[in-house]
Amino acid sequence: MLERLEAEAFLTLAEELHFGHTAERLHVTTGRVSQIIKKLERRIGAPLFERTNRSVRLTPTGHRFYEDLRPAYEQIQAALARAVDSARPxxxxxxxxxxxxxxxxxxxxxxxxxxxxxxxxxxxxxxxxxxxxxxxxxxxxxxxxxxxxxxxxxxxxxxxxxxSEPRMLAIPADHPLAGRTSVSMEDITGVPLLRVAGVKPGDWLSDRWPDRTPQGRPIPEGPEIETFLEALQVIGSGIGATVVGAQVTRFYIRPDIAYVPLSDAPPLxxxxxxxxxxxxxxxxxxxxxxxxxxxxxxxxxxx
Missing domain, CATH: 3.40.190.10 (Periplasmic binding protein-like II)
Known part of the structure; x- marks a missing residue:
């Protein structure tokens, strides 16, 4: 009997070909992914992946298993969705x-x-x-x-x-960057970026506080917050900054905060x-x- 986590771990690793990325998508540890795959390989009696220090790829057995399992897994997911629909008339x-x-x-x-x-x-x-x-x-x-x-x-x-909106930097109104018409990611190397409590690298929101600029210069770590309004309070008090969407200029205008367009950041x-x-x-x-x-x-x- 193939357990759901075994199927999801194998299919995800077959698509990502990277244990770390697979662990992030499944919200488990890399060690847990490795443990699941080894258990599955013992049950099958053959390696499903070839692993080196630099790469992960499917073996012929793994490729055949993927081709057989993917359609069946999708059918199960579709059946589950239909059952949920019918159970809630x-x-x-x-x-x-x-x-x-x-x-x-x-x-x-x-x-x-x-x-x-x-x-x-x-x-x-x-x-x-x-x-x-x-x-x-x-x-x-x-x-x-x-x-x-x-x-x-x-x-x-x-x-x-x-x-889809441009990204901006929310920064204290008296900060030297506040008077600029725009800033680049390289400009914020000395600005501590606020982060949400408990969020790890790769989790949702973590892209909002990179630890380095595109050229590799360090960006300091700012205080942790839990809500957006708390973030505004912290910034308004003169501590740190955060990356926001342009909607802030319609909904969150404050005299103690400046919103400066980021010239080289993708839309939010x-x-x-x-x-x-x-x-x-x-x-x-x-x-x-x-x-x-x-x-x-x-x-x-x-x-």
């Missing part, structure tokens, strides 16, 4: 979480539109905080989240990008995300509704 409440004001605007307008698209459903909206947003989803406290990317994980479905994208184990028709329909609403908001803003 009378469910009428969709629980939607959001992070940040722009995502909240999209969520609330989608809530008003959704019953027209899916009669019999109503939507309950709640704000979630940076420190526990994904935990709220995984603990079944919300069904779908609207938050900023990137989000990775073998258990996640990422919906359409509904907001926002999307609805949900669990593969809860991939229902209603959730997919709501994700489509958020895209429709976001497009309307953008058109209204540009007129």
């Amino acid at each position: 009378t469910l009428s409440v969709l629980r939607v979480g959001f992070v940040g004001a722009a995502a909240g605007q999209v969520a609330h307008q989608a809530r008003d539109l959704f019953p027209e698209r899916e009669p019999g459903w109503r939507v309950h909206i709640r704000e979630v905080q940076l420190v526990d947003a994904l935990a709220r989803l995984r603990e079944d406290d919300v069904d779908i989240l609207i938050l900023h990317l990137p989000v990775s994980g073998a258990d996640m479905v990422v919906g359409p990008v509904v907001i 994208d926002w999307a609805p995300v949900w669990l593969k184990s809860n991939n229902t028709a209603a959730i997919r329909a709501f994700a489509h509704t958020t895209l429709e609403v976001a497009q309307r908001i953008y058109l209204a803003a540009t007129r």
Whole structure:
């Protein structure tokens, strides 16, 4: 009998060909991935991967196992999603979480539109905080989240990008960089970047506080925070900075904080995300509704 974690570990490693990346996607340790694969290889009686200090690749046996297992695994996931759909014929409440004001605007307008698209459903909206947003989803406290990317994980479905905005640096208003028309990542080498408590490298949000500039110059580590409003309070007091989206200039104007465009940073994208184990028709329909609403908001803003 093949256990779910064994299947997920093998399929993910076959795609990533990297134990560390596989461990990050599955939210386990690298040692745990190695232990699972060795146990699976003992059961099969042959190596599934060739490992060296520099690379990981499938053996012929591993390649055949992947070709056989992937379709079967996808069928099981689809069957599970259909079973969830059929087990909830009378469910009428969709629980939607959001992070940040722009995502909240999209969520609330989608809530008003959704019953027209899916009669019999109503939507309950709640704000979630940076420190526990994904935990709220995984603990079944919300069904779908609207938050900023990137989000990775073998258990996640990422919906359409509904907001794409320039990145900015939120910095104390009296900082020397505050008067600039723009800054580059190289300019922030002396600026401590705030980080969310408990977030490890590779986790959601960790891209917001790189430890080095693109040219390799160190960026100091700033204080830990748990919510965005707490981050603003810390920055407003003159301590540290954080990378934000341009929506802050509409929703979070403060006299003690300056928002300076980052000239060489990629856009910050926002999307609805949900669990593969809860991939229902209603959730997919709501994700489509958020895209429709976001497009309307953008058109209204540009007129």
